[in-house]
Amino acid sequence: MTKEALLNQTDLFLLDLDGTVYLDETPIGSAAETLQALRVRGKQLVFLTNNSSKTEEEYRAKLIRIGLWGEGDRVYTSGMATISYLGRHFAGKRVYLVGTEALKREFSAAGIVLDEEDPDLCVLAYDVQLTFAKIKKLNAFLRAGKPFFATHPDDVCPTKDVPMPDVGSFLAMFERSSGRKPDLIIGKPFTPMGEELASFTGTPQAKMCMIGDRMHTDIRFAANNGMKSVLVLSGETTRETMKNFPDRPDLVLETINEIL
Ligand SMILES: [Mg+2]
The missing domain is CATH 3.40.50.1000 (HAD superfamily/HAD-like)
Structure with a gap:
Protein backbone atom coordinates (compact mmCIF):
# COMPACT_ATOMS: atom_id res chain seq x y z
CA MET A 1 0.00 0.00 0.00
CA THR A 2 1.25 3.52 -0.68
CA LYS A 3 1.58 6.05 2.12
CA GLU A 4 -0.99 8.28 0.45
CA ALA A 5 -3.56 5.46 0.15
CA LEU A 6 -3.01 4.54 3.78
CA LEU A 7 -3.44 8.14 4.90
CA ASN A 8 -6.58 8.55 2.80
CA GLN A 9 -8.17 5.41 4.25
CA THR A 10 -7.35 6.21 7.88
CA ASP A 11 -9.34 8.49 10.19
CA LEU A 12 -7.60 7.49 13.39
CA PHE A 13 -4.04 6.45 14.19
CA LEU A 14 -3.39 4.18 17.16
CA LEU A 15 0.12 4.96 18.36
CA ASP A 16 2.16 2.51 20.34
CA LEU A 17 4.42 4.34 22.80
CA ASP A 18 7.83 2.88 23.61
CA GLY A 19 9.81 2.14 20.47
CA THR A 20 7.29 3.99 18.29
CA VAL A 21 6.86 7.62 19.41
CA TYR A 22 9.53 7.69 22.10
CA LEU A 23 12.37 5.68 23.58
CA ASP A 24 12.12 6.02 27.33
CA GLU A 25 12.06 9.83 27.77
CA THR A 26 13.18 10.88 24.28
CA PRO A 27 10.86 11.43 21.30
CA ILE A 28 11.99 9.47 18.23
CA GLY A 29 13.52 12.06 15.90
CA SER A 30 10.98 14.64 14.80
CA ALA A 31 7.97 12.70 16.17
CA ALA A 32 6.45 15.88 17.63
CA GLU A 33 6.33 17.52 14.17
CA THR A 34 5.08 14.31 12.53
CA LEU A 35 2.18 13.98 14.96
CA GLN A 36 1.30 17.64 14.49
CA ALA A 37 1.27 17.19 10.70
CA LEU A 38 -1.14 14.25 11.11
CA ARG A 39 -3.42 16.40 13.29
CA VAL A 40 -3.34 19.16 10.68
CA ARG A 41 -4.48 16.56 8.11
CA GLY A 42 -7.49 15.92 10.34
CA LYS A 43 -6.33 12.59 11.78
CA GLN A 44 -7.36 11.58 15.29
CA LEU A 45 -4.53 10.28 17.48
CA VAL A 46 -4.90 7.74 20.27
CA PHE A 47 -1.81 6.74 22.25
CA LEU A 48 -2.34 3.07 22.94
CA THR A 49 -0.56 1.01 25.55
CA ASN A 50 -0.90 -2.44 27.08
CA ASN A 51 0.73 -1.20 30.29
CA SER A 52 -1.99 -1.39 32.95
CA SER A 53 0.25 -0.28 35.83
CA LYS A 54 -0.13 3.40 34.97
CA THR A 55 -3.17 5.61 34.48
CA GLU A 56 -4.34 7.71 31.58
CA GLU A 57 -3.33 10.82 33.56
CA GLU A 58 0.22 9.57 34.08
CA TYR A 59 0.68 8.89 30.37
CA ARG A 60 -0.84 12.21 29.38
CA ALA A 61 1.50 14.02 31.79
CA LYS A 62 4.52 12.27 30.27
CA LEU A 63 3.43 13.00 26.69
CA ILE A 64 2.90 16.67 27.56
CA ARG A 65 6.30 16.81 29.31
CA ILE A 66 8.20 15.46 26.30
CA GLY A 67 6.25 17.56 23.81
CA LEU A 68 4.22 14.87 21.99
CA TRP A 69 0.74 15.78 23.21
CA GLY A 70 -1.64 17.79 21.07
CA GLU A 71 -5.17 19.10 21.06
CA GLY A 72 -7.78 16.34 20.75
CA ASP A 73 -5.36 13.49 21.49
CA ARG A 74 -6.38 10.65 23.75
CA VAL A 75 -4.69 7.89 25.74
CA TYR A 76 -6.10 4.37 25.97
CA THR A 77 -4.63 1.65 28.20
CA SER A 78 -5.43 -2.03 28.61
CA ILE A 186 -8.20 -7.94 26.92
CA GLY A 187 -5.19 -6.04 25.52
CA LYS A 188 -3.21 -6.11 22.27
CA PRO A 189 -3.20 -8.30 20.18
CA PHE A 190 -6.67 -9.54 21.12
CA THR A 191 -10.11 -8.40 19.99
CA PRO A 192 -11.66 -7.09 23.24
CA MET A 193 -9.26 -4.10 23.15
CA GLY A 194 -10.24 -3.44 19.51
CA GLU A 195 -13.95 -3.58 20.30
CA GLU A 196 -13.59 -1.29 23.32
CA LEU A 197 -11.52 1.16 21.23
CA ALA A 198 -14.23 1.35 18.58
CA SER A 199 -16.75 2.13 21.28
CA PHE A 200 -14.43 4.62 23.06
CA THR A 201 -13.62 6.56 19.89
CA GLY A 202 -16.79 6.06 17.82
CA THR A 203 -14.54 5.18 14.87
CA PRO A 204 -14.94 1.82 13.08
CA GLN A 205 -11.90 -0.44 13.20
CA ALA A 206 -11.62 -0.40 9.39
CA LYS A 207 -10.83 3.34 9.62
CA MET A 208 -8.07 2.82 12.17
CA CYS A 209 -4.36 2.25 11.56
CA MET A 210 -2.07 0.84 14.25
CA ILE A 211 1.52 2.10 14.24
CA GLY A 212 3.88 0.04 16.38
CA ASP A 213 7.25 -1.67 16.73
CA ARG A 214 6.20 -5.16 17.85
CA MET A 215 5.00 -7.77 15.38
CA HIS A 216 3.34 -10.06 17.93
CA THR A 217 1.36 -7.35 19.71
CA ASP A 218 0.96 -4.23 17.51
CA ILE A 219 0.83 -5.74 14.03
CA ARG A 220 -1.06 -8.87 15.17
CA PHE A 221 -3.54 -6.57 16.91
CA ALA A 222 -4.27 -4.75 13.64
CA ALA A 223 -4.62 -8.08 11.78
CA ASN A 224 -6.99 -9.51 14.42
CA ASN A 225 -9.16 -6.40 14.43
CA GLY A 226 -9.43 -5.48 10.74
CA MET A 227 -7.22 -2.41 11.03
CA LYS A 228 -4.40 -1.22 8.83
CA SER A 229 -0.90 -1.37 10.25
CA VAL A 230 2.48 0.29 10.02
CA LEU A 231 5.57 -1.41 11.45
CA VAL A 232 8.30 0.97 12.57
CA LEU A 233 11.87 -0.31 12.90
CA SER A 234 12.72 2.14 15.73
CA GLY A 235 11.99 -0.42 18.46
CA GLU A 236 12.37 -4.16 18.87
CA THR A 237 11.82 -5.43 15.30
CA THR A 238 14.26 -5.52 12.38
CA ARG A 239 13.63 -6.34 8.70
CA GLU A 240 15.09 -9.77 9.46
CA THR A 241 13.08 -10.62 12.59
CA MET A 242 9.78 -9.43 11.10
CA LYS A 243 9.95 -12.42 8.74
CA ASN A 244 9.51 -14.76 11.73
CA PHE A 245 5.89 -13.63 12.10
CA PRO A 246 2.82 -14.49 10.00
CA ASP A 247 1.41 -10.97 9.56
CA ARG A 248 2.45 -8.47 6.92
CA PRO A 249 2.04 -4.79 7.85
CA ASP A 250 0.67 -2.44 5.18
CA LEU A 251 3.84 -0.35 5.48
CA VAL A 252 7.28 -0.82 7.01
CA LEU A 253 9.08 2.42 7.95
CA GLU A 254 12.38 3.16 9.65
CA THR A 255 10.58 5.53 12.04
CA ILE A 256 7.13 7.08 12.33
CA ASN A 257 8.58 10.22 10.77
CA GLU A 258 8.62 8.65 7.30
CA ILE A 259 4.83 8.37 7.24
CA LEU A 260 4.40 11.77 5.55
MG1 LIG B 1 6.44 -0.65 21.60
Missing part, protein backbone atom coordinates in the same frame (compact mmCIF):
# COMPACT_ATOMS: atom_id res chain seq x y z
CA GLY A 79 -6.63 -1.09 32.10
CA MET A 80 -9.23 1.29 30.59
CA ALA A 81 -10.26 -1.38 28.07
CA THR A 82 -10.67 -3.92 30.88
CA ILE A 83 -12.87 -1.55 32.90
CA SER A 84 -15.01 -0.88 29.84
CA TYR A 85 -15.21 -4.58 28.94
CA LEU A 86 -16.28 -5.57 32.46
CA GLY A 87 -18.88 -2.80 32.50
CA ARG A 88 -20.35 -4.08 29.27
CA HIS A 89 -20.26 -7.84 29.93
CA PHE A 90 -20.00 -8.30 33.71
CA ALA A 91 -21.81 -5.30 35.19
CA GLY A 92 -22.32 -5.56 38.95
CA LYS A 93 -19.83 -8.40 39.39
CA ARG A 94 -17.40 -8.20 42.31
CA VAL A 95 -13.77 -8.24 41.25
CA TYR A 96 -10.52 -9.38 42.85
CA LEU A 97 -8.01 -7.11 41.13
CA VAL A 98 -4.28 -7.80 41.27
CA GLY A 99 -3.10 -4.36 40.21
CA THR A 100 -1.51 -1.13 41.34
CA GLU A 101 -3.23 1.23 43.77
CA ALA A 102 -3.67 3.66 40.84
CA LEU A 103 -5.52 1.03 38.80
CA LYS A 104 -7.65 0.06 41.80
CA ARG A 105 -8.73 3.69 42.07
CA GLU A 106 -9.70 3.68 38.36
CA PHE A 107 -11.77 0.50 38.78
CA SER A 108 -13.52 1.97 41.84
CA ALA A 109 -14.13 5.30 40.10
CA ALA A 110 -15.85 3.38 37.28
CA GLY A 111 -18.20 1.79 39.82
CA ILE A 112 -16.60 -1.66 39.93
CA VAL A 113 -16.79 -3.18 43.42
CA LEU A 114 -13.44 -4.64 44.48
CA ASP A 115 -13.68 -7.66 46.76
CA GLU A 116 -10.73 -9.51 48.28
CA GLU A 117 -12.80 -12.10 50.15
CA ASP A 118 -15.45 -13.57 47.85
CA PRO A 119 -15.21 -12.08 44.35
CA ASP A 120 -17.22 -13.19 41.29
CA LEU A 121 -14.16 -12.94 39.05
CA CYS A 122 -10.43 -12.15 39.09
CA VAL A 123 -8.40 -9.68 37.02
CA LEU A 124 -4.62 -9.75 36.72
CA ALA A 125 -3.02 -6.46 35.66
CA TYR A 126 0.58 -5.29 35.53
CA ASP A 127 1.06 -4.99 39.26
CA VAL A 128 4.39 -3.38 40.09
CA GLN A 129 3.30 -3.55 43.74
CA LEU A 130 2.83 -7.33 43.63
CA THR A 131 3.29 -9.14 46.97
CA PHE A 132 3.28 -12.78 47.97
CA ALA A 133 0.01 -12.20 49.83
CA LYS A 134 -1.64 -11.13 46.54
CA ILE A 135 -0.11 -14.09 44.68
CA LYS A 136 -1.41 -16.49 47.32
CA LYS A 137 -4.91 -15.04 47.18
CA LEU A 138 -5.19 -15.08 43.39
CA ASN A 139 -3.85 -18.63 43.27
CA ALA A 140 -6.55 -19.74 45.73
CA PHE A 141 -9.32 -18.06 43.72
CA LEU A 142 -8.03 -19.65 40.50
CA ARG A 143 -7.94 -23.08 42.13
CA ALA A 144 -11.53 -22.46 43.26
CA GLY A 145 -12.45 -21.98 39.58
CA LYS A 146 -13.26 -18.23 39.57
CA PRO A 147 -13.42 -16.66 36.08
CA PHE A 148 -10.01 -15.21 35.25
CA PHE A 149 -9.14 -12.20 33.07
CA ALA A 150 -5.78 -10.60 32.26
CA THR A 151 -5.33 -7.05 31.04
CA HIS A 152 -2.66 -7.98 28.46
CA PRO A 153 -0.24 -10.77 27.53
CA ASP A 154 3.21 -9.09 27.29
CA ASP A 155 5.99 -11.20 28.83
CA VAL A 156 8.24 -8.24 29.56
CA CYS A 157 7.95 -4.49 29.93
CA PRO A 158 10.77 -2.58 28.22
CA THR A 159 12.87 -0.26 30.36
CA LYS A 160 16.10 1.53 29.58
CA ASP A 161 17.96 -1.12 31.58
CA VAL A 162 16.78 -4.74 31.94
CA PRO A 163 13.30 -5.72 30.62
CA MET A 164 11.01 -6.31 33.60
CA PRO A 165 8.65 -9.28 34.07
CA ASP A 166 5.18 -8.23 32.90
CA VAL A 167 1.76 -9.91 33.00
CA GLY A 168 2.75 -12.73 30.61
CA SER A 169 5.49 -13.76 33.05
CA PHE A 170 3.03 -13.62 35.95
CA LEU A 171 0.58 -15.74 33.90
CA ALA A 172 3.27 -18.42 33.44
CA MET A 173 3.68 -18.58 37.21
CA PHE A 174 -0.07 -18.86 37.86
CA GLU A 175 -0.42 -21.51 35.18
CA ARG A 176 2.24 -23.57 36.96
CA SER A 177 0.69 -23.07 40.38
CA SER A 178 -3.02 -23.41 39.53
CA GLY A 179 -3.20 -25.11 36.14
CA ARG A 180 -5.25 -22.13 34.92
CA LYS A 181 -4.80 -19.91 31.90
CA PRO A 182 -6.85 -16.74 31.66
CA ASP A 183 -10.34 -17.19 30.23
CA LEU A 184 -9.81 -13.97 28.30
CA ILE A 185 -7.00 -11.47 27.71
Whole structure:
Protein backbone atom coordinates (compact mmCIF):
# COMPACT_ATOMS: atom_id res chain seq x y z
CA MET A 1 0.00 0.00 0.00
CA THR A 2 1.25 3.52 -0.68
CA LYS A 3 1.58 6.05 2.12
CA GLU A 4 -0.99 8.28 0.45
CA ALA A 5 -3.56 5.46 0.15
CA LEU A 6 -3.01 4.54 3.78
CA LEU A 7 -3.44 8.14 4.90
CA ASN A 8 -6.58 8.55 2.80
CA GLN A 9 -8.17 5.41 4.25
CA THR A 10 -7.35 6.21 7.88
CA ASP A 11 -9.34 8.49 10.19
CA LEU A 12 -7.60 7.49 13.39
CA PHE A 13 -4.04 6.45 14.19
CA LEU A 14 -3.39 4.18 17.16
CA LEU A 15 0.12 4.96 18.36
CA ASP A 16 2.16 2.51 20.34
CA LEU A 17 4.42 4.34 22.80
CA ASP A 18 7.83 2.88 23.61
CA GLY A 19 9.81 2.14 20.47
CA THR A 20 7.29 3.99 18.29
CA VAL A 21 6.86 7.62 19.41
CA TYR A 22 9.53 7.69 22.10
CA LEU A 23 12.37 5.68 23.58
CA ASP A 24 12.12 6.02 27.33
CA GLU A 25 12.06 9.83 27.77
CA THR A 26 13.18 10.88 24.28
CA PRO A 27 10.86 11.43 21.30
CA ILE A 28 11.99 9.47 18.23
CA GLY A 29 13.52 12.06 15.90
CA SER A 30 10.98 14.64 14.80
CA ALA A 31 7.97 12.70 16.17
CA ALA A 32 6.45 15.88 17.63
CA GLU A 33 6.33 17.52 14.17
CA THR A 34 5.08 14.31 12.53
CA LEU A 35 2.18 13.98 14.96
CA GLN A 36 1.30 17.64 14.49
CA ALA A 37 1.27 17.19 10.70
CA LEU A 38 -1.14 14.25 11.11
CA ARG A 39 -3.42 16.40 13.29
CA VAL A 40 -3.34 19.16 10.68
CA ARG A 41 -4.48 16.56 8.11
CA GLY A 42 -7.49 15.92 10.34
CA LYS A 43 -6.33 12.59 11.78
CA GLN A 44 -7.36 11.58 15.29
CA LEU A 45 -4.53 10.28 17.48
CA VAL A 46 -4.90 7.74 20.27
CA PHE A 47 -1.81 6.74 22.25
CA LEU A 48 -2.34 3.07 22.94
CA THR A 49 -0.56 1.01 25.55
CA ASN A 50 -0.90 -2.44 27.08
CA ASN A 51 0.73 -1.20 30.29
CA SER A 52 -1.99 -1.39 32.95
CA SER A 53 0.25 -0.28 35.83
CA LYS A 54 -0.13 3.40 34.97
CA THR A 55 -3.17 5.61 34.48
CA GLU A 56 -4.34 7.71 31.58
CA GLU A 57 -3.33 10.82 33.56
CA GLU A 58 0.22 9.57 34.08
CA TYR A 59 0.68 8.89 30.37
CA ARG A 60 -0.84 12.21 29.38
CA ALA A 61 1.50 14.02 31.79
CA LYS A 62 4.52 12.27 30.27
CA LEU A 63 3.43 13.00 26.69
CA ILE A 64 2.90 16.67 27.56
CA ARG A 65 6.30 16.81 29.31
CA ILE A 66 8.20 15.46 26.30
CA GLY A 67 6.25 17.56 23.81
CA LEU A 68 4.22 14.87 21.99
CA TRP A 69 0.74 15.78 23.21
CA GLY A 70 -1.64 17.79 21.07
CA GLU A 71 -5.17 19.10 21.06
CA GLY A 72 -7.78 16.34 20.75
CA ASP A 73 -5.36 13.49 21.49
CA ARG A 74 -6.38 10.65 23.75
CA VAL A 75 -4.69 7.89 25.74
CA TYR A 76 -6.10 4.37 25.97
CA THR A 77 -4.63 1.65 28.20
CA SER A 78 -5.43 -2.03 28.61
CA GLY A 79 -6.63 -1.09 32.10
CA MET A 80 -9.23 1.29 30.59
CA ALA A 81 -10.26 -1.38 28.07
CA THR A 82 -10.67 -3.92 30.88
CA ILE A 83 -12.87 -1.55 32.90
CA SER A 84 -15.01 -0.88 29.84
CA TYR A 85 -15.21 -4.58 28.94
CA LEU A 86 -16.28 -5.57 32.46
CA GLY A 87 -18.88 -2.80 32.50
CA ARG A 88 -20.35 -4.08 29.27
CA HIS A 89 -20.26 -7.84 29.93
CA PHE A 90 -20.00 -8.30 33.71
CA ALA A 91 -21.81 -5.30 35.19
CA GLY A 92 -22.32 -5.56 38.95
CA LYS A 93 -19.83 -8.40 39.39
CA ARG A 94 -17.40 -8.20 42.31
CA VAL A 95 -13.77 -8.24 41.25
CA TYR A 96 -10.52 -9.38 42.85
CA LEU A 97 -8.01 -7.11 41.13
CA VAL A 98 -4.28 -7.80 41.27
CA GLY A 99 -3.10 -4.36 40.21
CA THR A 100 -1.51 -1.13 41.34
CA GLU A 101 -3.23 1.23 43.77
CA ALA A 102 -3.67 3.66 40.84
CA LEU A 103 -5.52 1.03 38.80
CA LYS A 104 -7.65 0.06 41.80
CA ARG A 105 -8.73 3.69 42.07
CA GLU A 106 -9.70 3.68 38.36
CA PHE A 107 -11.77 0.50 38.78
CA SER A 108 -13.52 1.97 41.84
CA ALA A 109 -14.13 5.30 40.10
CA ALA A 110 -15.85 3.38 37.28
CA GLY A 111 -18.20 1.79 39.82
CA ILE A 112 -16.60 -1.66 39.93
CA VAL A 113 -16.79 -3.18 43.42
CA LEU A 114 -13.44 -4.64 44.48
CA ASP A 115 -13.68 -7.66 46.76
CA GLU A 116 -10.73 -9.51 48.28
CA GLU A 117 -12.80 -12.10 50.15
CA ASP A 118 -15.45 -13.57 47.85
CA PRO A 119 -15.21 -12.08 44.35
CA ASP A 120 -17.22 -13.19 41.29
CA LEU A 121 -14.16 -12.94 39.05
CA CYS A 122 -10.43 -12.15 39.09
CA VAL A 123 -8.40 -9.68 37.02
CA LEU A 124 -4.62 -9.75 36.72
CA ALA A 125 -3.02 -6.46 35.66
CA TYR A 126 0.58 -5.29 35.53
CA ASP A 127 1.06 -4.99 39.26
CA VAL A 128 4.39 -3.38 40.09
CA GLN A 129 3.30 -3.55 43.74
CA LEU A 130 2.83 -7.33 43.63
CA THR A 131 3.29 -9.14 46.97
CA PHE A 132 3.28 -12.78 47.97
CA ALA A 133 0.01 -12.20 49.83
CA LYS A 134 -1.64 -11.13 46.54
CA ILE A 135 -0.11 -14.09 44.68
CA LYS A 136 -1.41 -16.49 47.32
CA LYS A 137 -4.91 -15.04 47.18
CA LEU A 138 -5.19 -15.08 43.39
CA ASN A 139 -3.85 -18.63 43.27
CA ALA A 140 -6.55 -19.74 45.73
CA PHE A 141 -9.32 -18.06 43.72
CA LEU A 142 -8.03 -19.65 40.50
CA ARG A 143 -7.94 -23.08 42.13
CA ALA A 144 -11.53 -22.46 43.26
CA GLY A 145 -12.45 -21.98 39.58
CA LYS A 146 -13.26 -18.23 39.57
CA PRO A 147 -13.42 -16.66 36.08
CA PHE A 148 -10.01 -15.21 35.25
CA PHE A 149 -9.14 -12.20 33.07
CA ALA A 150 -5.78 -10.60 32.26
CA THR A 151 -5.33 -7.05 31.04
CA HIS A 152 -2.66 -7.98 28.46
CA PRO A 153 -0.24 -10.77 27.53
CA ASP A 154 3.21 -9.09 27.29
CA ASP A 155 5.99 -11.20 28.83
CA VAL A 156 8.24 -8.24 29.56
CA CYS A 157 7.95 -4.49 29.93
CA PRO A 158 10.77 -2.58 28.22
CA THR A 159 12.87 -0.26 30.36
CA LYS A 160 16.10 1.53 29.58
CA ASP A 161 17.96 -1.12 31.58
CA VAL A 162 16.78 -4.74 31.94
CA PRO A 163 13.30 -5.72 30.62
CA MET A 164 11.01 -6.31 33.60
CA PRO A 165 8.65 -9.28 34.07
CA ASP A 166 5.18 -8.23 32.90
CA VAL A 167 1.76 -9.91 33.00
CA GLY A 168 2.75 -12.73 30.61
CA SER A 169 5.49 -13.76 33.05
CA PHE A 170 3.03 -13.62 35.95
CA LEU A 171 0.58 -15.74 33.90
CA ALA A 172 3.27 -18.42 33.44
CA MET A 173 3.68 -18.58 37.21
CA PHE A 174 -0.07 -18.86 37.86
CA GLU A 175 -0.42 -21.51 35.18
CA ARG A 176 2.24 -23.57 36.96
CA SER A 177 0.69 -23.07 40.38
CA SER A 178 -3.02 -23.41 39.53
CA GLY A 179 -3.20 -25.11 36.14
CA ARG A 180 -5.25 -22.13 34.92
CA LYS A 181 -4.80 -19.91 31.90
CA PRO A 182 -6.85 -16.74 31.66
CA ASP A 183 -10.34 -17.19 30.23
CA LEU A 184 -9.81 -13.97 28.30
CA ILE A 185 -7.00 -11.47 27.71
CA ILE A 186 -8.20 -7.94 26.92
CA GLY A 187 -5.19 -6.04 25.52
CA LYS A 188 -3.21 -6.11 22.27
CA PRO A 189 -3.20 -8.30 20.18
CA PHE A 190 -6.67 -9.54 21.12
CA THR A 191 -10.11 -8.40 19.99
CA PRO A 192 -11.66 -7.09 23.24
CA MET A 193 -9.26 -4.10 23.15
CA GLY A 194 -10.24 -3.44 19.51
CA GLU A 195 -13.95 -3.58 20.30
CA GLU A 196 -13.59 -1.29 23.32
CA LEU A 197 -11.52 1.16 21.23
CA ALA A 198 -14.23 1.35 18.58
CA SER A 199 -16.75 2.13 21.28
CA PHE A 200 -14.43 4.62 23.06
CA THR A 201 -13.62 6.56 19.89
CA GLY A 202 -16.79 6.06 17.82
CA THR A 203 -14.54 5.18 14.87
CA PRO A 204 -14.94 1.82 13.08
CA GLN A 205 -11.90 -0.44 13.20
CA ALA A 206 -11.62 -0.40 9.39
CA LYS A 207 -10.83 3.34 9.62
CA MET A 208 -8.07 2.82 12.17
CA CYS A 209 -4.36 2.25 11.56
CA MET A 210 -2.07 0.84 14.25
CA ILE A 211 1.52 2.10 14.24
CA GLY A 212 3.88 0.04 16.38
CA ASP A 213 7.25 -1.67 16.73
CA ARG A 214 6.20 -5.16 17.85
CA MET A 215 5.00 -7.77 15.38
CA HIS A 216 3.34 -10.06 17.93
CA THR A 217 1.36 -7.35 19.71
CA ASP A 218 0.96 -4.23 17.51
CA ILE A 219 0.83 -5.74 14.03
CA ARG A 220 -1.06 -8.87 15.17
CA PHE A 221 -3.54 -6.57 16.91
CA ALA A 222 -4.27 -4.75 13.64
CA ALA A 223 -4.62 -8.08 11.78
CA ASN A 224 -6.99 -9.51 14.42
CA ASN A 225 -9.16 -6.40 14.43
CA GLY A 226 -9.43 -5.48 10.74
CA MET A 227 -7.22 -2.41 11.03
CA LYS A 228 -4.40 -1.22 8.83
CA SER A 229 -0.90 -1.37 10.25
CA VAL A 230 2.48 0.29 10.02
CA LEU A 231 5.57 -1.41 11.45
CA VAL A 232 8.30 0.97 12.57
CA LEU A 233 11.87 -0.31 12.90
CA SER A 234 12.72 2.14 15.73
CA GLY A 235 11.99 -0.42 18.46
CA GLU A 236 12.37 -4.16 18.87
CA THR A 237 11.82 -5.43 15.30
CA THR A 238 14.26 -5.52 12.38
CA ARG A 239 13.63 -6.34 8.70
CA GLU A 240 15.09 -9.77 9.46
CA THR A 241 13.08 -10.62 12.59
CA MET A 242 9.78 -9.43 11.10
CA LYS A 243 9.95 -12.42 8.74
CA ASN A 244 9.51 -14.76 11.73
CA PHE A 245 5.89 -13.63 12.10
CA PRO A 246 2.82 -14.49 10.00
CA ASP A 247 1.41 -10.97 9.56
CA ARG A 248 2.45 -8.47 6.92
CA PRO A 249 2.04 -4.79 7.85
CA ASP A 250 0.67 -2.44 5.18
CA LEU A 251 3.84 -0.35 5.48
CA VAL A 252 7.28 -0.82 7.01
CA LEU A 253 9.08 2.42 7.95
CA GLU A 254 12.38 3.16 9.65
CA THR A 255 10.58 5.53 12.04
CA ILE A 256 7.13 7.08 12.33
CA ASN A 257 8.58 10.22 10.77
CA GLU A 258 8.62 8.65 7.30
CA ILE A 259 4.83 8.37 7.24
CA LEU A 260 4.40 11.77 5.55
MG1 LIG B 1 6.44 -0.65 21.60
